[in-house]
Amino acid sequence: MSARQTSRRLGGLSPFPGPRRGCDAERVAWRGGRVNSIHAASRAGCGRLIDDGIVRRPLTEWTTSEHAERYLARQHAIPHRTEGEAVLLAHIPHSARRILDLGTGDGRLIALLRLDQPDIHALGLDVSRPMLEAARQRLAGEDRITLLHHDMSSRLPDIGRFDAAVSCFAIHHLDDPRKRTLYGEVFELLEPGGVFANLEHVASPSERLHRRFYEAIGYPDDWEDPSNKLLDVETQLHWLRELGFEDVDCYWKWLEMALLIGVKPAER
């Protein structure tokens, strides 16, 4: 039986108890929120592995310590990223209390958000346990922060509603149909008026510009990250508009780094 047939067969009758398949909360402190129910489900077996007999390769390079550590060692050296991050932070309203970070890595964006707004409750999710461990260390003792192990190539688990969703250099690791579906899931979990801000690694319009970007960030000439599935800005902006976001635009860009923002319409 193919992987697709098996997953279709399992789809209707999920063998995983709990709200969704494949989730487990690493740290839960979401007072009054629904993440507690995920945590309870986790302890009750949501992270249980059901062997369907299919031999899988690792989901992505990001699940290995080597890949995570290589990124963490050089993340501060990525030129211009702080400019993009500053524009992102400037577009998260001060009234936002609950913030979701998709592909949180070591929690860099959450830490930046908290400098500005110490009272926020943030949920950071990521597929990489080494990354989540780095985030746990970075955000140790922060009782308003929740870290959740989740592979975004699957539907987001039931994590409640948010005033803002942010992401930095993460969603480009998903294939294009999943990127679009995820944007739709983000739209659904935002409160009316909620902001989605995605500082993303996007595709260049030409191979020459792609090479120029890698040269500018200090990568070898012939290097390509096998986990990248880069997509142009225009397509992603178009999707966000189609999904119902307002004020959709590219708010900042430098070569292959672009900040895409959309706002869920407020209830009238």
Ligand SMILES: C[S@@+](CC[C@H](N)C(=O)[O-])C[C@H]1O[C@@H](n2cnc3c(N)ncnc32)[C@H](O)[C@@H]1O
């Ligand atoms: C380039 S790092 C960025 C991390 C962090 N957002 C930052 O700004 O430093 C990409 C992150 O996306 C995560 N990631 C990649 N594929 C993922 C997936 N399918 N589901 C969840 N997280 C994923 C990786 O584990 C990694 O932490």
